[in-house]
Each structure stands twice: as C-alpha cells, then as structure tokens.
Amino acid sequence: MKKSILLIAVFLSSLNVLQAQKLDIIPRPVKIEQEDKLFVIPLAVKIIVDKKMQKSASYIASDFFKNTGINATVATGSKYGKNGISFLIDEKLDLPNDGYKLTVTQKGVLVKGKSSNGVLNGFQTLLQICSAKDVKKGTIPFVKIEDYPRFEWRGMMLDCSRQFFDKQTVENYIDWLAAHKMNVFHWHLTDDNGWRAEIKSMPDLTLKGAWRGPGEVLLPSYGSGDKRYGGFYTQQDMKEVVAYALARGIDIMPEIEIPGHSRAVTASYPEVGCVTTQETKSVQGEVKNVWCVGREENYQILDSIIREFSEMFPFEYIHVAGDEVNRANWEHCPKCRALMEKEGYTDTFQLQNYFFRRVEKIVAKYNRKTAGWNEILKGGEINPNTLISAWQGISYGIESAKKGYETIMMPGQFTYFDMAQSENERGHRWAAITDTKRAYSFEPIPNNDLTPEQQKMIKGVQGALWSEYLDRPARFMEYQSYPRIAALSEIGWTKKEDKNWDDFYGRLTHSHLQRLANMGIAFRDFPPTAIYKDGSITVTPPYEGAIVRYDTQGNEPTRQSPLYTNPIRTKDYENYQFRTFFNEVVASPAVKVEKLPVANWNTSKVEVLNISENISEHIDKNGIWYLTFVPTTDESISGAVKAVSLFENDKLIQTFSDEKTLKSKPRLRFLIENYNDKNTYRLDFTVENKEAKESSAKVNFNCSPYLEPEVKVTSSMVENPKFPISNLADYNPETYLRTDVACANGDWILYTFTNPVTTAKIDVLTGIPHHPRFIINNGFVEYSYNGIDFIKGDDFDYGNASIYPKQPVKAVKTTITGTNNEPLMAGQDLRINP
Template identity: 40%
Template sequence: MSYRLDLTVIEQHDHQSRFALTLHNLTDRPLDGWALHFTFGRWISADTLTVGSLEQVGSYCILKPDADAVLAPNSHFYTEFNVGTSPFTLFDDGLLDAFISTAAQDSFITPLPVEVTTINLHAANSERFNTPLPAAKAINLIPEPQTLQRLEGYFRLTQHTAITQAHEAAAGSCRWLQQELQTLLHEPLPVRDKGNITFQHCAQMTEGAYHLLIEQEHIWLQAGSEAGFAHAVSTLLQLIPVKPSHQAQAAYALPMVEVQDAPHYGYRGFMLDCARHFHGIERVKFLLDQLARYKFNTFHWHLTDDEGWRVEIDAYPELTRIGAWRGPNEAIVPQFTTISQRYGGFYTKQDIRDVIAYASDRGITVIPEIDIPGHCRAAIRSLPDLLVDPQDRSKYRSIQGYTDNILSPALKGTYTFLTNVLDEICELFPAPYVHIGADEVPAGVWTDSPACHALMEEHGYTDPKELQGHLLRFAEQHLASKGKTMMGWEEATDGDKVSKDTVIFSWRSEEAGQKCAQAGFNVVMQPAQYTYLDLAQGFSADEAGVDWAGKLPLDHVYSYRPLADLPQDDPAHQRIKGVQGALWCELVNNQSRFEYMLYPRLLAVAEIGWTAPENRSWPDFKARLNGQLTYLDKVGINYRRCE
C-alpha cells in the first residue's frame, strides 16, 4: 500500500477526547495539492486541528493541509484534534475508510487508496466475553412452546411423503413447507387429495395459535388462522434433523411429538436498515427465512434515510437515480465504508412485491418505513427544487452530523412530496401500517425561517416542535384516508399533534415506552439497550459493533422483560403490543458481518416475543440454543461463537 493512515488516542475524559491522526506517504514520490478523505463516526471539532482544515458532512471528512504543503516521499503528515465523545472502547470506533485526492482532480475525483490501520486505543483490551452452553436437549425448539409432549417413535420423511390439499388459510404455509422440503429431499413434494402431512383448519383456535401432532404415519398441523399455520410449519421445520437418518434415501426421522402453542405478544418484529448499507433481495429473503423459522411475524423495512433512498417511486425517479447512490463524484457524498467508489442500490417495485409475497407465505407482514421529517437528506439532495426553502437560515446539526436533512413544514413542496410518496407506498405495501420515523429532529431547526414563523403564527404555535407535530398530523390523516395506521418512533409524540391511533416504537429507553403507554398510545417495545443488534456483543476492543447504548451480550438480550418493574395490574401493560429487534447498518456492509451481528442474539429476541416471561429460562434457553447451532452451521450462518 502506498499510503497509510493511523489514528491514536492521546487522552480521554468523560465527554471529550483528543486524537492524533498521521498520514504516511510510503511512495518514492512527493504528494502535492492533496486532500485526505476519510470517514469517522464522531463529529470532529474542526477548530481544534493543530494543522490543516476540515470539512465534515455526516461521517465524511475532507482534511486539507496548510496551503502549498507537500507530503514528501517516505514522510508523514501529523495533526491533532478534539472530539466531544466518551472514551472509545472498540476498534470499530476508529476510522472507517479513506482515500486521497489531488488538486488536479477537483472536477472529477480519482481516489488514491489508503490503508487504514486499527485505532490505537488509550486503554487495555478486555478479555473476550463468552457464554458457555450446556449440552443440547433431545428436542431444542426456539422459541419455547407452551406445551411439548414427546411421544414414542418417529415419522420418516422421504420422497414418498405427500401433503394433503390445504385449506385456503394454509395455502401460503403449504407453499413454504414445499419449498423447504424440496431443498431437503431434492425433489418437489406432491400435494394430493389425501397425503400424510395434513393442514387442518380449526376455526375456534385463536389468532396465531397452533397444534402440531407428529405420529408414526402422519403429521397434523392445526390452526384457525394463516399465522397459526405458519407457526406450525416453523415448529415442524425445527423438528427435522440436520442430517438424514438414511443418506441414500434422503430419509429424515422426525420425533413423534404433540405441541400446543400460542404467542405471548401479537407483534414480534425485526427491523432492518437498508438505507445506510444496501442489502440485496437474496439477503433479505434469507433473513425472512430465519425470521419465519423463529416465529417473528413482522419485517420492518427501513427504506429511506440521509444516506440513501431505496424504494422506487414513479412520481420522482430522481429519488433512486440520485438518492440511491453515494460516492466521491455523486450528489450524495460518501459515508461509512466503500467511500472511494460509487455505492448504493434500490429496490424496484417488482422486487418489493416479490419480497412481500415471499414474506406472506412465511406468515410475515412487511411494514415500510419512510423516515420524515428528519433523516431526509437523500430525498432533499435528489429534489432540491421541491424540498429546499432558500429563505430558511436556520442553523442545526443532527446527531449524525448533517445540517441539511430536515423537511420544512412550511413548504408546499413538502406536502406534495409526502402525498405522492405515501400514495405509492400505500398502494405497494398491503400491510395496514406505514412507519414514518419521526426521530432525531435536532434543536435549532425551523427557528430562522420566515415561512415557518408565519406558519406558527397562523396556527398559534409557540414552540418549533409543534411544527413537527403539524407535519406528522398531516401524514397521519393522509395515511388514514388510505386505510393505513401510522407508526413512528417515540418522537412522533413531540409537538402533541398526532392522535392515539398512531402506534409508537420506543427506542431510547424502557422508560420512554412506559411513558407513551401510560399516555394512551399503543407501543412496540424496542429499547436499544436490549434489542439493537448493532451493539457490540462483548467487552473486548475487537468486538464488532457500536456501544452508544452499552454493550449487548446474549444474556442481556435474553433478560429483557418489557415493563417488568410495573405492577401487573397497571393498564399500561395492555398497551404493549409486542417487541422488536433491530439491525442498524452504518457498519454492516457484507453478509458475514450481517450474520455475525444477528446470530445467535436474534433467537433470544424471538423467545422474548413469543414465550411468556414465566415460561422462560436462561439455562434452558442456552441448552436449546446449543441444539440450534447445528442448523446454523448447516445453512452457513456466520454466528458469533458462544465459547
């Protein structure tokens, strides 16, 4: 490598740290008129640089040396700066990516590659956190069912097995089972008038409940709903051994069991961020396979953010032509990783229809998230004529380091944009919900805008936060006119304008969710401290992930019990509709890391949502998890090893 970049911690305090940055020229040629481009997950105090000047947009930084500075061969450039941050504990806190440009490239940048070394932390490295697992049980279902009775004997699953023609409520589950069994048996399983796998519709069974009976000659899957049949299939699939009992005949010996089961929470979700890093359709479908296997019933698809717009909108082709891509020569500057090249992608409407159908067969509802009024930089950069108010002089900086990512509630174009986008989203997604984000609108926004001042005066608003409520109320009412219920992060309640029909997702803390539930909102609990799977899984510096909400090892995930400290007779419990895990993807840009962050913690989230707290046991879960690892190995999932 011709150039190397080092970052070293000089000193650390509770809320302020000082760093040294060194760029090495390892070539035999001088570097003239250069600029260093790098990404860093914290906001650098540019006025503290000892040498050079810095511009920063989000994580993307451009550092230029003093005028006419030349980096001689086999020499280095050195500067120091401050960051308002607590002490770093992870290598992932360091520089993410870098390249060099030269003055001759001002019109079109041709990046020169730079090797980024691991940050030199000003702290000792902790030992790796392990979770020793006891021996696996004979049957290892996750989530733990309400009742499981082991019977004597086995059912032999072979190419001669057939499925009885299914009730219409089981049609999707039947297709899913056929696909899974074809992979195992290497040929399609026939559907006949009379087979030895039978879906039985029992109208009296509650939503999501199922009964599974495996006998020596027959398998019965009983449910009263599409969801119940999907759950029965997920349990059946987990009972199929990883290896056939007779390799030549591809015969699998399933233990004879009787399972009676139903979910604890009606909503059991998982959110995937596809805006920060784009995840292709096959990756999404493989995730859906695992979500269904472990009885999640909702896929929350985070499709838009500052760093990328991922959903095709016919009314505004610019959103994907411009907003889906970032890079050194794009309208949207690079962020996070892969910064030296054009990076991005988006889902066509047909892609999304395929995912929705695929998820539906597996009992999963797909809920889109179109984030407003914050996290809108990709949209604003794509449609400046529609979404930029040139008279707005407000000064703000979002937590991610953007000064231009908030929609204006006083622009007519904002409402035109929302109407057209939400109309297409409502038509595309059959789910009864649309998530509109509403989080992380920074202080200072809309404070120096004549149009916003006029809007406040017109409606008698006294706090700029009320403008957020004004805009969200418009979105809520428009979605309602399309037969949809609005969902939002807990900040959707800011400005006190949305109705109690809006479903709130609590992410900042358990207490925030409790407050919203006690205020009368239906709530999905998603506190980062227990459910954000982008958080590091241990305490050693080489653990992948972030730690702004703390470290999140497997046992801490499993320990979560929503509103456990609240008396059981408190009506707020009735407002808790379920739980949700999440994977934010600022640092997740490949399949290996994607899986490493998810597994095995995803299985713990699954049990939190499905199994009643009084029926959960950490030692028992660990044993069952050990039994599940053979499946994760078989399908090639790169999970974090427990020991």
C-alpha cells in the first residue's frame, strides 16, 4: 500500500513538472514530446553549425546569447557534438524543406533540418523553449519535436513609401519575422508618396521622388507636415538587407508599384505619364499617378528598372503591383487611345492586360517570375507562372485558384494590419476592425469552394502593413504588427485541426508577450474589460497577472494612474477609463466602461421576434441616449429591426417605425428629459428574419457624453455632395464633411448655435474619423459669445483644436491660414463637453 502511494506521488510530481514547464511555442509545432528532465547548458557550451550554413553562424551565436545570456563558442562542422548544441542539415530527412527535428537529451541538443531554413526554424523553437516563462534559465527540458509548416509561403509586407523606415528598422522587422518562422518579407518600395529604391539608370527617382514637402515634386502627405520628409535605400543598403534576411531564413520580394500608384515616378519624370488635361483622381485622391501604356519608351525604362531590381534581389519573384489603377487617365490620353484602336480593344482593362503582358516578358528576361495584386487578372490572360496576391477578399483568392494561378491569400478583412484593432483605435476601417482574435480566425483554404486540386494552388498566406497612418505615435508600426503577426505565423505554420484560439491566447499571454518585449517590440497589449452594473465598475484583467490602471476624468490612464484592485462604486461610470500596462513602452488601448446589453437575440430561422425588455436598471440620468444593434459576429447579420419604441412609465417617449437592416448596425437617438429613480423604462422592438440565415446581436443603450445642441453650419469651401456640410450638424461620428478641393488661406467653417451653449470645452476635429488625412495643418479655432465678436482659441495641432469658454457660446469658427497640401479637406462634428 505504501509503495502504491509512493508511486502515485512520484507520478503526480512528474505531472507537476510537466505542467510547470509550459513551453508556449508559437507557432504551435506539429508533434512534441516532453520529459520531466533537464539539460543544463554548460557555461562554456559549444555550438556546431553545419558548414553549409556558414552565413547564419554569427546570427545563431548572437541570438542564442540574447535569449540565454550564455556566450557560446561557435564552430562549423557536419557532426553532432556531444554535450553541446548542433545545427545540422540532413537532406535525406523525411520532412518538407522548412521542417526540422529537435531533440534534447542528456547528450545535448540536436537540431536537424532538410534545408538551412528548416534548421533555422528549429533554432527559433529552441530559443522559444529557452525563454518560456516556466523554464529555468540555463536549462532546456528534454523534448523531441518533429515540425514542419502547413504552407510554404508565410509572408509579411511592409510599406516603406508612405512612411520611410530606415535600414536598421527594416532589419529589426526581419528579425521579428524570423522569430515567428515567417519566410518572405514583401518590401513595398515604391508608391505615390515616395520612391525608396536607388535606380542608377534613373537617378531622379530618388533625388526627387524620395522626398516630399515645400518645394519638392511631391506634396506633404500622411503627417509629414510642412518640412522636407523622406529617404531611400541605396543599392548597397538593399543588398545588405537581402543578405541579412537570407541569414535568417527569409527571402525578400521587392515590389515596384506600376502602372498606378506612381506619382513619385511621374513627378520626377513627367514624360512617363499620360499627356492629358483631365485631372482625374485615383482612389486615394492622387492625380497624374499612372504610367502611359501607349508610350513605347516606358517599356525601355521599365526594362532598366527591373534589371537593376533583379541584380539586387535574388528571390524568384518581383512584385509589380497592378492595384487601384486610375484607368480614366488612359481614356483621355491620345497615345493610349491610339494603342487601344490599333489592338482592337474595347475597354481599358484590356489595355491594363497589355501592359502586364509586356512587363511579364521583361521580368522573365531577367530570370524572375511576376507577382501582382489580384486586379491583374482582369482584361485577359496572363502568364500562368504569375503569382497572385489576393487582397480584396477571400473570393478573389478563390477566383485566382480556380483559374489555375498560384495564389497567396492575404484578404484585407483579416490580414491587413493597418486596420484598427478596436472601434476607438487609430487605423483604417474599410475592411474590418481586426484584433488579434479576428486575425487568428482566418482560414486560408475555403474547403467548400475549391476542389482538392484547386486547393493546392493556395501557396500560402501573407499579412500587410500599409503605412499611411503609422507616422504617430512613436513606434506605432510595432503596435500594429504585434501580436497580430504572431497569430499570422500560426495560420501559416500550424495544421488547421491544431489551431485553437484559447490555446494560442494562453501561450501568447503566459510567455510570448514577454518574448516580444525581450525583442524590444512595442506591441499592443490586450485591454481589460470594465463592466458597470448596480452602481459598481468591475474590471476583468485580460490575463492572469496583468496590471490595470484607471483614470476618473475621462483621460487615458498613465503609468502613474491608480492601480485597479477592487470594484469601484460610482454613478459617474462614463468618466472612467482603464488600461493594461505591460512595461515602460507597452500598453493596451484605453477602454471605457461598458454596460451590459439591454437585450439580445439569436436565431437562424425565418421568423418574427417581438422583443420587450424592462430596461429601468440601465437608465440613470437625463440626456441623449443611443440605442445600437451590434451583430454578434461578422456572419450574424441577417434580418431587420423595426418598430423600435421606448416607454417611460408605460408612456411612449419615442418610436422609430421604419425598417433598418441589422447589417447596417442601426443607431437610434432617444432624448430622456424626466428621469428619476422611481421611473420604469421599457424597450419594445421587432426583429424580422426573412431568410434561414444567422441573425444575432447585442442591443446596447448608452448615454452620450457630449451635448448635441441645434446648430447651423456654413463654410467658404465647396462641399462634396456625397459628404455634405450638413454632416457637421448631425452629431453622428460616422459621417463627416469632405470638400472638393484643398483648403486655402482665408477659408473658414462657421458653427452657429440656435441658443447659446454652456460648455466647459469644445473640441474641433478635422480629417476623416480615426484617420489623420485631409486634416487642417494651418489655422486656429475662434469662438463668440454673441455671434459677432470672436476670441481666438487653440491653433490646430495635427488637425485638432479646442476652446475653453467662460460663458455660453453662440458660435464657433474654424479659420484656415494655409493649404493642407492634400486633394481635399475633411471635417467632423464638434465634440461639446457638458
């Protein structure tokens, strides 16, 4: 009996060791076996690196030291060294090229790969084991790992045109990709706002086209301001970055943006563009940014550019873009029209196809293959060896694969990391709000839409970071990249059946966030959840051990703000914000307090739901209240909401009888003027689901923190009819004003209130909501107590200005003192604080 108890105790003890030593490897390996024994790394450990990997030896030594603190002796060889660490290539290994086997025993550590990249992937796993939270420093648990990637292409794109990142920053980015077993760095080197690659046959591309600002050929844009901004990489720089990446197992695919997105080219060499007097604009509002397809000399220029690119970048692909081409330029160009007539073309997509077939031949001339965005499939056949980057959506990847093209899945809805990560964060929103969980949910192979043979055309997955809005705050590029790239790495590497968000999140928060911090990445931490109920705010940290701080005045918490420890009793929950802090440079976004939904539903039937809810406990003051219907998931958007009514003590306050689709995320405004705590409130509405599709939503009811007085808005500037000036008077944060031209010295916007407004502060915001584009750079805000005499307030700073009146305000005026050097100006609703 005693012996049995002893055996059970030993067994449980070994389990505790295993449980305590979570390895938290990202991306998750295919197969891993772990024992409750440890290899203690000798202080004078010797590392053997296969002589075929000589180029990676110094990298292995330096990163091993960074992760263990042990300065190993490194030698090249082809045999396993006992009591040391060996990295060897075994071409007979029964694994894919990027696969590896890692074994840790009492004899030491052996990493074997079929290729040098496979060995390097094993090296990254070893570093992660050494840096796992539960692994004692200087030791490595006995493990046996067999691992290989699901996809051969695991890429990430960085836009260095809109914002210029220096060589060291690019190399850091490559280091971070290597740490996640990514193997392609897509380097976006040219665009409208800067040409970043030295081309010796066309020196003005960097002498002129790499710079923007006053007196430059390119206007200021994307936050560069009224100063000279830019930079470029010399050919020596790019060759060094290529070598740096190859030593880490990463290939670099350069991108030349043609024939659109080429304002940096046409501004430097105007003859490259079309000869036309028509000022047509691209999607981004740029003019004259397209290569002339009918100008024969342009193909000689492209030949010389592509030749020089091929000399710098040994990777098999050169990306030639093809997205968002403003084809209207060609319609007005005599040379392009003449070419269309000569070839018998009936539309400009055929002209685009002609251009790319010419470019493909040039690329092939220099022993490279062409890659391009999915738009290049339009207008006719292209070379079957061309690689398609499917960015506009999953359906475009499906179309490409069905046509027989090797395809990289990179839909903006999941893998564009310039997208905002929550409703209140900076970033694009056209594709989706994409947090780490949403990114992780992406499945690159749509099983139901492709045959097994067509599925094989999905070569891999890639993310993209466009840099329009990465100019501030400092290190925002890192914040937008991680931990979303950690999620992307697991999409590209780990078997579909082994992917699990809860498991990934556990590994990420237990060890991997600290690894990111150790790499020096200013990543985005996960925010807490703050819920208000029954007079208390209760905060749930995002993971065990997370540090949460709060502010009580509506400001973002800082590292000096109070630490949250227990529920907070208050009725002024709207004034609180909470934030997770990881270290001195890493934090989450600040979050406001949420109230629990007042109602919800979930159905997949064709049915009508009549919902009635007592919401008395959710209402606690007079004010403007907004009712929002938020779909639970991206797919649960079927159905419509109608007959929405709010009752106070069974008396109707307001009703909305018209039907609104759930897909439109309805937002309804209610005014509560007679609140007291004895009142009862009831919400009634009808949901009609007309198809047997999922309809599911949370219904939220929240009081606006701002005043919304009746206001008349006038301006000296001509509005865009699709974004009228009346949008500045509707207090809807999703609508805004756009002018038809840039603002200029002397322009103004005047807000005149029907009745003077008592307020402590008014914020005047310009630009598209959440985007620092089309902002006012030069100007100030004024305010008046009588509508005639004005007092100067703040100057505009990065598009925003404020006033702090001492009396009720009758009017607010935006006064512009200079151009914003952009195609147009945008303005938003006033934010009028009580």
